[in-house]
Amino acid sequence: MTHSRVLVVEDHPLSRKMLESMLLKSYEVMSAESGMQAIEIAQNKKPDLVLLDIEMPGLDGFQTLEILKNGIIDQATPVIFLTAREDSQSREKGLEAGAVDYITKPYDKQELSIKVKNHLALYEARKEIEARNRVMAREMEMASQLQSSLLPQELPRLQKLSLSACYRPVSEAGGDFYDTIELPDNRIGFVQVDVSGHGVASAMVGAMFKMAFHSFARLTVSTAGLLKVINDEMYKVLPDSDFLTVFYGIINVDTLELTFTNAGHPKPLLFRSADRSIMELYEGGPLVGAFNGMEYDEEVVQLASGDSLLVFTDGVTESLKIDEANSQNVYYGEERLAEVFRNIQGLQDDQAIALIMNDLETFRGSTAFDDDISLLMVSVH
DSSP states (O other): OTTOEEEEEOSSHHHHHHHHHHHTTTSEEEEESSHHHHHHHHHHSOOSEEEEESSOSSSOHHHHHHHIIIIISOTTSOEEEEESOOOHHHHHHHHHHTOSEEEESSOOHHHHHHHHHHHHHHHHHHHHHHHHHHHHHHHHHHHHHHHHHHSOSSOOBOSSEEEEEEEEOSSSSOSEEEEEEEETTTEEEEEEEEESSOHHHHHHHHHHHHHHHHHHGGGOSOHHHHHHHHHHHHHHHSOTTOOEEEEEEEEETTTTEEEEEEEBOOOOEEEETTTTEEEEOOOEESOBTSSTTOOOOOEEEEOOTTOEEEEEOHHHHTOEEEETTTTEEEEOHHHHHHHHHHHTTTSOHHHHHHHHHHHHHHHHTTOOOOSOEEEEEEEEO
16 A cells, blocks of 8 residues: 555645645645646556545536546546544534544544544445456356356257257356267267366366367267266366266167266156156166266166156256245255156157256245256157
8 A cells, every 4th residue: 555646635735735735645646736637646656545525616516426436537546535523524524424433523543543544445345346356257258168168058859859949057167067969879878077176277177088088979878887987087086075976877769778877966767658657767876076986887778659758957856935924945856856757748848848947946946046056858759
């Protein structure tokens, strides 16, 4: 604050000199004898604080302040009124006009020093906070762009299969994403990932997973083998507290055979059209990136016409609201999701996904979501 610029606006020469002498040792002082001169100085050299006399010929302090705040100085620049008035009405008018404080004449050196120092400290703290907020906003914007780039531009359109998805991040950059990949021998791979945390870090982790996924997925026909490789790669670069839950499935489009591995992910729901039953897909292994050298299992399921698979992140089932009757948390839960999933069979995938989201929003009511929501649905024609 020793280099802070203080603009003194006082029409009385002796009072102005007195204020200058009180401040010169600590600050760069600029002085003006009128409102017009103050405006000209402020345009050329932006002050960090203004000491502004209320009663001046020509433009008074209130008029000068209005002009200064209208684009000449920053809205947050502290302005302290100088006044001989003791009445509370004048003080109130000054504060309403945008001043942060006032100093009553005759000037007391200690009072002046304390108020100038404190308001400059607050102003510097505010500028630092605003600068950090701008950096954070930029980082969040970059994370949001990065996270958006993780999602496929469009989902594959296949003769026997249809895929649809919905993603709603709780912040600008969430930790969920999904992806698909075309594999040899007329197979389609699809993955859903939930990265621990949110923001820039989770977006970067997601980007690393996607690069590894596309680098290794075509090199192995095994879902378990792929996640073993990716787990060891992610373990090398992730901090101890970071991890991912992953569901990876491969469908042979000709035979409708589904091979999958579930790495710590919520158990997807598979609707069987033959008997309208729902089974959970849980075979797999531990979280990805949490431990080195992990082995994963895979399972094979035969799909049939009319079957559909719903893959989701825990933001869906762990979505909660407050039960006003007993003031307890109530979770959306797997049972409600399974029932809704059963009831929307036969609809177009996009309609089905939308109805699941509608039911989730109805359940939540006015309560804001506190985790990312991601749904991926695969249906057999």
